[in-house]
Amino acid sequence: MSDKIYSLSKTSFLKFDQCQKAFFLYKNHPYLRDKISVDKQLTFKRGHDVGFYAQQLFPGGIDVSKETKNVAQAAELTKQLIQNQTSVIYEATFVFNGVLVMIDILCLNDGIYTAYEIKSSLKVSEVYLKDAYLQYYVIKNNLPQLDDLFLVTLNQDYLMEEQTDPKKLFKRRSTKQKALENFSFFEHKINEAYQLLEQNAIPNIAIGKQCFRPYQCDFFGSCWKDVLHEKSIFNLPLVDKNKLFEWYDSGLRSMEQIEDSLIEKENNIVIKNALLNNRIFSRAEIIKQFVEKIKLPVAAMDMEIWNPAIPQIKGTGPFEQIPFLVCFYNGSNNPHFFAEHQSDQRRQFAEELCVLSESYASILVYDKTMEVAVIEMLAKKHPEFSEQLAALKNKLVDVFELILNVDYYHPAFKNNFSLKSVSGVLLSDVSYNQIGSGLEAMNYFDQYRAAEVGEQKEELKQQLISYCHTDCLATFGLFEFFSSEFSN
Ligand code: SF4
DSSP: SOOOSOSHHHHHHHHHHHOOOHHHHHOOOOGSSSSOOOHHHHHHHHHHHHHHHHGGEEEEEEEEHOOOSHHHHHHHHHHHHHHTTTTTEEEEEETTTTEEEEEEEEEEEEEEEEEEEEEESSSOOHHHHHHHHHHHHHHHHHOOEEEEEEEEEETOOOOSSOOOOOOHHHEEEEEEHHHTTTTTHHHHHHHHHHHHHHHHHHOOOOOOGGSSSOOOOOOOHHHHTEEEEEEEEBTTTOOHHHHHHHHTTTTOOOOGOOOOOGGOOHHHHHHHHHHHHHOOOEEEHHHHHHHHHHOOSSEEEEEEEEOOOSOOOOOTTTOOOOOOEEEEEEOOOEEEEEEEOSOOHHHHHHHHHHHHHHOOSEESSSSOHHHHHHHHHHHHOOOOGGHHHHHHHHHHHTTTTHHHTEEEGGGGTOOOOOOHHHHHOSSSSSOOOSSSSSHHHHHHHHHHHHSSSHHHHHHHHHHHHHHHHHHHHHHHHHHHHHHHHHHH
């Protein structure tokens, strides 16, 4: 049986809606797509895991994707299951007007089917709605007795009790009314998409804001490769995208063409000139004052957090930030605290955090946003430590401020101000291990919690500690760099 019973999928349709060129390339030149980043893969995995978990809302269903080998078989089996009035179907597959959709859950109640599309998110976005309206259009044209299609998201007010309760963890939103109003829109758009495919020529579409909305396009690397030359205006950091496209649309391509008078913010002028002249910029007096306000003894601190979409420990909600590792570095010592959180160890974490930070007068961090949020959460949850945690918060000194405020700018930073990038330019003795981001660290922690006690589990833990320590070393190294370069 042929698998080619459809021409458009939900993904390709959403691409068409973002940019006709992206759609055409996706259909005809998929090899031009950018490589999927590890963070993106992990986000997909999380979506899949939440979708699988949500099947517990309607347990005991038949999973069409597991019973079939291709789309044609899946659509045929779905038809048979509906004819047999199967009460719960997972990944039910439909094709209408050449558009393929697979709905997470289809459920029969009093002879009427209702569809549920699961999203691993706390909020309903415009893209989710459009995606749901398209699914409704395709399913309703196959299954006239379809009642509604609910978008199911995670409930931000939910707190886990002894067990996670799927009925309380998820909340749902009806899309039926708006979906029905959008039928003619989809008819029209789908016809447009087919016409474009028939023309068989890559649409002549210039780069624009659509390349980033609603998501960065998969063909970014291919379309932007000539735009992003060394002196491209798009390599200017901290300039608003609207302004960049305003310049681009008026024919300005290179930083050299951007007069200072066109730039509103002083810091953006500074960066542009530093990049054009390949010269370091610094505000020596401000950096000196910054270094002088740091009291000794000093240490750098870094935390790792875990925010599982589906709560794993009692008293926490979806995506709640749970700290599992904190490291310090004072130039010689590397103390840390690691919480496995098989049960809630946040009280212990707060206690250890207070003990480890107590002896320092200043604590260096790089972008304190997350650390401050964690300290405030711990103080709220365990008020017995609130005084010590408030003292810790007052000791924080954010080295990132020097970079973000452009008190120091090295042209090699380009437009990347992450700790990894900045320390890579300014320090010679910091090298990161295989964990590349906070999201990857969370994935390591998930694997660590699931692993049996043994060598592999210990290796995962050591990788996490090493990653966190490296951030501490880098932060402390930046402090030493600025101290040696800018204090008398
Ligand atoms: S990068 Fe921009 S112009 Fe190119 S296909 Fe994607 S959205 Fe369209």
